Amino acid sequence: TTHYLFIVVVAVNSTLLTINAGDYIFYTDWAWTSFVVFSISQSTMLVVGAIYYMLFTGVPGTATYYATIMTIYTWVAKGAWFALGYPYDFVAVPVWIPSATLLDLTYWATRRNKHAAIIIGGTLVGLSLPLFNMINLLLIRDPLEMAFKYPRPTLPPYMTPIEPQVGKFYNSPVALGSGAGAVLSVPIAALGAKLNTWTYR
Numbered sequence: 001t002t003h004y005l006f007i008v009v010v011a012v013n014s015t016l017l018t019i020n021a022g023d024y025i026f027y028t029d030w031a032w033t034s035f036v037v038f039s040i041s042q043s044t045m046l047v048v049g050a051i052y053y054m055l056f057t058g059v060p061g062t063a064t065y066y067a068t069i070m071t072i073y074t075w076v077a078k079g080a081w082f083a084l085g086y087p088y089d090f091v092a093v094p095v096w097i098p099s100a101t102l103l104d105l106t107y108w109a110t111r112r113n114k115h116a117a118i119i120i121g122g123t124l125v126g127l128s129l130p131l132f133n134m135i136n137l138l139l140i141r142d143p144l145e146m147a148f149k150y151p152r153p154t155l156p157p158y159m160t161p162i163e164p165q166v167g168k169f170y171n172s173p174v175a176l177g178s179g180a181g182a183v184l185s186v187p188i189a190a191l192g193a194k195l196n197t198w199t200y201r
Helices: 002-019 027-033 035-057 061-081 097-109 114-138 143-149 173-199
Strands: none
Touching: 002 027, 027 035, 027 114, 027 143, 035 097, 035 114, 035 173, 061 097, 097 114, 114 173
């Protein structure tokens, strides 16, 4: 019980780091126009936190639990913006849970082998999270119009969203985001596991 209460406290704080990475992941305008950065940061932040706490408890299911806490906390923040008069789609809630569940299933299927969880699970998160979130962002009503119509009060003028030139620099944001996320998730998951080992050695 103490372990899970500890995870609740840390997961809430890590959510602030995850959803505000670079101050553009949490909001629809930047989540849409900077999808590759979105994929990299979300994949790595989810994996390093989930691996750390899954190994801390040794219980398959902890990663999904961790992602669920982050999701609930983000929906609370979304509701707060909505209460302030911003549109429902002003905040994008990243889809963390399915990817975290894949991480849990890997840990369970490999009989709690932490190296398999890092390599296989980290790769699955890096490949799946961009796909789930692209579907999520496709459901948002005209993100660019929303970005111009409802600018954030803290957004400096030089960060005003511009129309993305998707296809000019790369053909598929999902493919590029998936590849980058998968490649970076594994070493960062390994770092999380190493930190876990150092902490409780």
